[in-house]
Amino acid sequence: MDDMIxxxxxxxxxxxxxxxxxxxxxxxxxxxxxERAGVLNIGLEGTMLVGAxxxxxxxxxxxxxxxxxxxxxxxxxxxxxxxxxxxxxxxADQIVVGAALNLLGMGLTAFLFRTYYVSTGKGIEIxxxxxxxxxxxxxxxxxxxxRQNLIVYSTVLVAILAALVLYRTSFGLTLRSVGxxxxxxxxxxxxxxxxxxxAVLVGTGLAGLGxxxxxxxxxxxxxxxxxxxxxxxxLAVVVFARWSPIGAxxxxxxxxxxxxxxxxxxxQASIVVPYQVLQALPYIMTIVTLVAFxxxxxxxxxxxxxxxxx
Amino acid sequence: MSVKPFxxxxxxxxxxxxIVASDGVSLxxxxxxxxxxLGENGAxxxxxxxxxxxxxxxxxGDIVYKGQSVRFASPRDAIRQRIGMVHQHFxxxxxxxxxENYILGQGSALSVISDMTSVHRKIRxxxxxxxxxxxxxxxxxxxxxxxxxxxxxxxxxxxxxxLLILDEPTAVLTPQETDxxxxxxxxxxxxxxxxxxxSHKLDEVMRVSNRISVMxxxxxxxxxxxxxxxxxxxARMMVGRDxxxxxxxxxxxxxxxxxxxxxxxxxxxxxLPAVRGVSLxxxxxxxxxxAGVSGNGQTELSLALSGLLPVxxxxxxxxxxxxxxxxxxxINARRFSHIPEDRHKHGIVLPLSLSENTIxxxxxxxxxxxxxxxxxxxxxxxxxxxxxxxxxKSRDENQPIAALSGGNQQKLVVxxxxARDPDFIxxxxxxxxxxxxxxxFVMEEMLRQRDSGRAILLISxxxxxxxxxxDRILVMFHGEILGELPPxxxxxxxxxxxxxxxxxxxxxAG
Ligand SMILES: Nc1ncnc2c1ncn2[C@@H]1O[C@H](COP(=O)(O)OP(=O)(O)OP(=O)(O)O)[C@@H](O)[C@H]1O
Ligand SMILES: [Mg+2]
Numbered sequence: 021m022d023d024m025i026x027x028x029x030x031x032x033x034x035x036x037x038x039x040x041x042x043x044x045x046x047x048x049x050x051x052x053x054x055e056r057a058g059v060l061n062i063g064l065e066g067t068m069l070v071g072a073x074x075x076x077x078x079x080x081x082x083x084x085x086x087x088x089x090x091x092x093x094x095x096x097x098x099x100x101x102x103x104x105x106x107x108x109x110x111x112a113d114q115i116v117v118g119a120a121l122n123l124l125g126m127g128l129t130a131f132l133f134r135t136y137y138v139s140t141g142k143g144i145e146i147x148x149x150x151x152x153x154x155x156x157x158x159x160x161x162x163x164x165x166x167r168q169n170l171i172v173y174s175t176v177l178v179a180i181l182a183a184l185v186l187y188r189t190s191f192g193l194t195l196r197s198v199g200x201x202x203x204x205x206x207x208x209x210x211x212x213x214x215x216x217x218x219a220v221l222v223g224t225g226l227a228g229l230g231x232x233x234x235x236x237x238x239x240x241x242x243x244x245x246x247x248x249x250x251x252x253x254x255l256a257v258v259v260f261a262r263w264s265p266i267g268a269x270x271x272x273x274x275x276x277x278x279x280x281x282x283x284x285x286x287x288q289a290s291i292v293v294p295y296q297v298l299q300a301l302p303y304i305m306t307i308v309t310l311v312a313f314x315x316x317x318x319x320x321x322x323x324x325x326x327x328x329x330x
Numbered sequence: 331m332s333v334k335p336f337x338x339x340x341x342x343x344x345x346x347x348x349i350v351a352s353d354g355v356s357l358x359x360x361x362x363x364x365x366x367x368l369g370e371n372g373a374x375x376x377x378x379x380x381x382x383x384x385x386x387x388x389x390x391g392d393i394v395y396k397g398q399s400v401r402f403a404s405p406r407d408a409i410r411q412r413i414g415m416v417h418q419h420f421x422x423x424x425x426x427x428x429x430e431n432y433i434l435g436q437g438s439a440l441s442v443i444s445d446m447t448s449v450h451r452k453i454r455x456x457x458x459x460x461x462x463x464x465x466x467x468x469x470x471x472x473x474x475x476x477x478x479x480x481x482x483x484x485x486x487x488x489x490x491x492x493l494l495i496l497d498e499p500t501a502v503l504t505p506q507e508t509d510x511x512x513x514x515x516x517x518x519x520x521x522x523x524x525x526x527x528x529s530h531k532l533d534e535v536m537r538v539s540n541r542i543s544v545m546x547x548x549x550x551x552x553x554x555x556x557x558x559x560x561x562x563x564x565a566r567m568m569v570g571r572d573x574x575x576x577x578x579x580x581x582x583x584x585x586x587x588x589x590x591x592x593x594x595x596x597x598x599x600x601x602l603p604a605v606r607g608v609s610l611x612x613x614x615x616x617x618x619x620x621a622g623v624s625g626n627g628q629t630e631l632s633l634a635l636s637g638l639l640p641v642x643x644x645x646x647x648x649x650x651x652x653x654x655x656x657x658x659x660x661i662n663a664r665r666f667s668h669i670p671e672d673r674h675k676h677g678i679v680l681p682l683s684l685s686e687n688t689i690x691x692x693x694x695x696x697x698x699x700x701x702x703x704x705x706x707x708x709x710x711x712x713x714x715x716x717x718x719x720x721x722x723k724s725r726d727e728n729q730p731i732a733a734l735s736g737g738n739q740q741k742l743v744v745x746x747x748x749a750r751d752p753d754f755i756x757x758x759x760x761x762x763x764x765x766x767x768x769x770x771f772v773m774e775e776m777l778r779q780r781d782s783g784r785a786i787l788l789i790s791x792x793x794x795x796x797x798x799x800x801d802r803i804l805v806m807f808h809g810e811i812l813g814e815l816p817p818x819x820x821x822x823x824x825x826x827x828x829x830x831x832x833x834x835x836x837x838x839a840g
Contacts, residue, residue, distance in 0.1 A: 190433070190441045197423040197434055204421040207385065208435025209406020321424075 027160055033280050034164035038172055039238065040283075041276025043068065043230035043247070045175040047254035048261065048268040049182045050226025056186065056263055057219030058199035058322040062118035063103055065251025066125020067224045068231035071096040073129040075232025076242040079144045080137070088144075088236045089171070089229060096228015097221050099125065104220040108213055111326035122251070130244045143240040147171055171237040175269065178226070182265035195219055199320030202327045212327045227251065249303065256306040262318045278302045334397055336361035336524055337382070337493065342391030344377060346733070349725055351377040352388070353548035359493070364515055364525045366535040368568050369545030370765040371737025372723040375528050376418060378545070379495045382526075383415035384408035395493075406435065414486030415495040418736065420478055424471035428464060428481050429453060432488045456487055460517055474625070476507040483514070494518060495526045498736075500534055501763050504623050504791060512538050530737075530765050532561040544568050569767035577773055577798055580781060584801070585614035588785035589635075589754045594644035596634045604630035606809035607644065612754065612785040617776065619800035619817070620789040623829055627809035628789045629671055632758040635787075636668045637661040638676065649753060662691050667752035669744055671759050671789075677743045680732040684724060685713040687731050688746045716745040720775075721768070737764040744772055748779060755779060758789040773799050793825070807831045 047064055054061045061067070074095030079088030103121055106112045147169035155166040186192035195215055197205050202212045230250070235242050253275060261267030282298040337359040344352040351374045359365050367375050380386040382393060384402030393400050395411060402408045405415075422431050429449050453466040462480045470478060479499060486494055496515075500508045515525050515538055529535050535542060536556060543553040544567040552567050565573040589612040598604040604627045612618045622628055633639035635646055637658040646654045653661055662668070670676035678687045689698045689709055697708045713727040720741045724734055731739055740763055747755065760776070761769045776799055780786055790796050796803050800817045805828035812828050815821055 188443055190437050190443060191439045193426070193430055193434060193443065194439065197426065200425055201421070201423040204423050204431075205435065207405045207417075207421045209404045209409070210435045210439070 028163070029284070031160040031163035033277070033284060035167060036280035036283065037273060037276035038165075038175075039168060039276070040279040041272040042172050042175050042237070043233050043250050044254050044257055044272035044275055045269055046178065046230030046233065047227040047251060048257040048272055049178060049265045050223035050230075051254055051258045052182070052223075052261070052263055052265050052268050053186070053195065053219045053226075054223030055258060055323055056199045056320055057195050057216050058202065058320055058325060058327075059104075059107060059216055059220050059223075060114050060118070060324045061100075061103060061220060061223055062115060062252075062255060063099070063121030063125070064118075064227050064254050065247055065249065066122040067096050067099045067103075067227040068234075068247045068251045068254075069125040069129045069245070070099045071228030071231025072234045072246050073132060073231075073242055074228070076144065076235035077132075077137075079236055080142065083145065085145070085147050085236050089232050092228045092232025092236070093225045094228070096224040096226070096231065099228070100220045100224025103224065104217045107326065108216045108220070111328075114324050114326075126245060129242075133242055133244060137242065144236070146235075146240045147237045169237050171233050179265055179269035186265060191218075196320075199322050202322060206327075216327070227254070230254075253302060253306050256310050259313055259319075260309045263320065275302055275305065278305050335359065335394070336396065338392075338394040339378070339382070340392040340394065342378070342381060342388045342393070344381065344386065344388050347725075349733075350548050352381070352391075354391070355545070355549050357543055357550050357553070359524060359526060360541075361524055362519055362522060363540040364519055364527055364538050366527045366529065366539040366542045367545060368529070368532075368535060368542060368564060370568055370723075370767055371741070371763070372735040373545040373568075373765075374548040375545055376497055376735070379415060379497055379526065379528065382408070382493075383413055383495060385415075409489050409491070412490060412492040413495070414489055414491035414493070416479070416482045416486060416497065416499055418497045418501075420482055422470045422478060422481060422485075425469065427467050427469055428484075429466040431470060431481070432466075432485050453484065453488065456484055460484075460487070460514055462514070475502045476504065479503065479507070479511070483511075487518075491523065493524045493526070495528075497528045498530070498763065499527075500529055500531060504625075505793075506623070508534065530763070530769075532564055532766065535564070536561060546570065565766050568765065571767075573766055573770050577770075577777060579777060579799070582615055582781065584616040585783060587611045588614050588649060589787065590647040591635070592645045592647070594631070594634060594646065595642045596630055596639055597642060598630050599639075604809050605634060608806075608809070608811055609644075610787075610804060610811060612787050614753075614783045614785050615780055616801045617780050617786040617788055617799050619796040619803040620787065620806050620811075621793060621796055621803050621825060621829060622791065622806035624791045626806050628758065628791075628806055630809075631806070632668070632671065632756055632789055633676075635756055636666070636670075659691070665751065665753040667747035667750055667755045669747050669755070669757040669760065671762070673739055673743050673762075678731050678739060681730055683728045684717065684722070684731055684734075684742060685709050685727045687742065688713045688716060688749075690746070691750065712749075716742070716749060720745040721771070737768060740764050741768055741772070744775070748775060753784060755784060755786045756789075757786065759792070760788060760790065761792065761795055769795075793822075805829055 047068055051064060071092035075088040075092030078091030079085055103117055106117045107114045149167045149169050152166050156162045194205055194210050198212055198215045206212050231247060234246050257268055257271045261271040278301045282301045285298050286295045335358040339355060339357040341354050341356055342352050343354055355378055369375050377386060381388045384405040384407050429446060433449060450466040457464040462484050464481055464484050499511060518525060539556045541553055541555055543550050591608055591610050594605055594608045596605045608631060620628060630639055634641050637656055641654050645652055648664055648666060692698055698705055710727055717724060722741045723738045760772060776786060788800060797817045797819055803815050803817055805812045815825055
């Protein structure tokens with residue numbers, strides 16, 4: 021391969037990686053908030069599916085993409101409210117409730133989709149790449165970084181904003197403390213339960229947004245199980261990223277790279293590896309990171325534990 | 331004397347289910363005094379103070395503060411009224427800096443943290459004024475227990491208080507740190523603040539207080555001025571009978587060597603060397619004490635002996651068998667009992683019941699289990715028997731051990747470890763958080779164990795504890811045994827010198 025072709029390949033790869041990382045970025049940054057407050061939401065997969073479906077349904081009805089995104093966020097948060105009620109108020113086991121919500125999310129979206137949409141087979145308009153004068157026309161760099169839609173660009177904003185909120189506001193300081201020493205927060209006069217609800221809602225809202233991106237910014241259709249494990253991968257991203265929002269952004273990009281690589285290598289005729297192996301790449305990397313980064317501190321010490329008031 | 335009381339607690343009641351924690355308690359605190367609160371474990375001291383600082387709401391009764399009846403919905407309300415408390419268990423978020431801990435919960439939730447420099451300045455100023463030596467940018471988990479305590483006290487001062495409540499602040503401090511804390515309390519009073527001080531150590535209480543109140547069974551039974559009483563009388567008020575401060579000890583030649591440690595070397599969890607070639611023997615029928623300022627390798631020594639920390643070099647021989655490197659369960663099974671320093675970490679499982687905690691090491695064995703099934707009846711009887719013998723204050727044996735007061739948890743650990751019929755008993759801080767009545771009992775029990783031929787190694791930072799029951803005292807400094815002394819109070823100076831690392835004193839022959 022000569023240099024020009026490989027550079028083009030690289031530019032396309034990076035552009036695709038960012039696009040494919042977008043749902044992971046939203047979901048994992050959201051989960052960082054949730055886990056920093058001590059709530060482990062393994063129901064991300066189901067939440068993302070609900071977001072994807074709500075976004076699709078709203079956009080199909082109104083033709084309005086921003087409205088679709090808002091519907092995705094709202095759907096995710098509604099699901100989050102159910103999760104928060106059972107795990108924070110009722111103090112049910114977070115893993116059990118999360119698993120139940122995954123099943124519910126899959127079943128519910130499949131049911132609603134089959135009932136109302138599958139026969140229509142109708143697609144929707146999706147968010148289009150914005151053309152930024154001059155930047156988008158740069159050779160290679162333009163293809164890699166400046167031919168995305170607004171939702172993809174917004175990931176940078178969300179990551180920066182998340183870091184600012186978490187590390188530079190009173191809300192963020194309290195949220196981080198809730199996951200480490202909830203009683204200290206209680207004594208300081210803030211509500212542990214309130215903060216945990218807030219953290220879960222931020223988390224599931226962002227997961228819903230990540231899901232909605234799949235139908236509104238990526239494919240123009242809802243498909244059953246469209247998230248294909250991204251919710252679980254986002255959980256791994258959080259661990260790899262050491263519970264940092266900026267870390268989650270870059271680790272998601274890395275996983276996006278695996279997705280993109282697998283897609284582009286499949287298209288390359290010269291590669292003889294069976295395509296199933298390539299498809300499995302992101303999932304294999306998930307397991308590898310989880311094993312490699314297992315138990316190396318940094319996890320909020322009260323992760324997964326309900327708070328008992330005195 | 332006083333015009334109007336600064337704080338008046340009037341007939342307060344508080345129950346937790348069937349347990350009455352405050353049974354119509356009344357108490358008056360005067361402005362500018364140091365008022366100590368004494369009482370047996372579970373007498374209701376912590377609960378009463380938690381109600382004053384807004385952590386727990388009383389069922390009935392009145393709190394009148396600065397002439398006004400107050401009812402706090404949360405600790406924040408209490409802080410607004412300038413009441414602050416340093417709790418028995420610290421309320422600091424370990425992975426935040428000192429300054430971040432101080433601003434936690436302050437200001438509006440949506441505010442941006444901007445002016446950290448002025449917060450740091452304020453902390454430094456307060457730290458200097460009271461010689462607290464607190465750095466605002468230190469991460470809390472990097473600090474020693476004593477330092478964290480000062481951080482807690484400064485936190486309360488940072489928020490601005492008139493009334494400071496200290497719940498057993500000295501239980502985890504070294505003697506030097508305790509001296510420092512007591513003089514700080516004096517400084518605070520000079521600045522016009524009022525201090526309520528809870529402690530089980532009568533000498534401290536006698537040293538700093540203006541007045542002392544004694545609690546029993548959820549009520550204040552007596553309040554006295556410090557000049558009008560003595561330690562013996564206070565002890566009697568607390569326990570309701572005479573407490574012997576000196577325990578009779580029968581001279582008895584020790585028997586065969588039960589535990590022998592040869593050149594033991596190990597590192598702390600941080601990887602730094604902690605125990606450097608310690609050798610010692612403990613014989614049947616003797617209590618060997620290890621004195622030392624905390625942090626000189628005692629923690630690691632006891633963890634290594636009980637199999638909780640890997641041994642780098644040297645051997646541990648129990649009853650003639652090498653037990654070096656065995657896991658804790660195997661060591662336990664060889665008639666080795668361990669009363670650990672940190673009961674929450676190594677002694678008990680908080681959410682489990684008293685019954686379950688008493689059979690932790692033996693749940694799979696007769697008589698507690700047959701054919702893989704637990705014998706609930708036998709377990710229950712066994713636990714009830716221990717509760718009665720060791721006077722563990724509890725509702726019943728099926729209650730989670732987390733609901734017990736700290737001292738009562740400790741009593742159950744001691745009871746369990748002695749009931750296992752050990753040959754060797756390793757104790758690290760026997761009396762941590764237990765009241766003097768219980769202490770007398772536990773110490774007598776230790777002496778009984780000694781007289782029946784058991785070997786006991788008692789690690790302690792409390793010299794009183796060591797003098798009261800040990801046959802000989804070893805001094806540990808920087809991971810080494812520096813010398814040995816008989817438990818003779820007249821040689822306290824020598825002991826102090828050894829504890830400070832002064833090895834070449836002539837009188838080591840002891
Ligand atoms: N949250 C709770 N739930 C149930 N019982 C409780 C609770 N808090 C305290 N108690 C009970 O109230 C009683 C008083 O407890 P408290 O902690 O005030 O004792 P204390 O005097 O501080 O004892 P110690 O010296 O051991 O710390 C005890 O019997 C304890 O078991
Ligand atoms: Mg207490």
